[in-house]
Amino acid sequence: MRLGERSLRESIRFGNEATFERARREGLARAAAYKRWKNAKSRQNPKRVKKRK
DSSP states (O other): OHHHHHHHHHHHHTTHHHHHHHHHHHHHHHHHHHHHHHHHHHHHSSOOOOOOO
């Protein structure tokens, strides 16, 4: 699941700029996907519903 982190570590070890960039973008994409998932999950939780004004 932590694919981006592994490639990030590898790119640091190999010192490859392109790989580093891709890993960084990958990590950002995964973070965004996690945020969306977490948001959807929290919306489905009926116990603590935030009232939106």
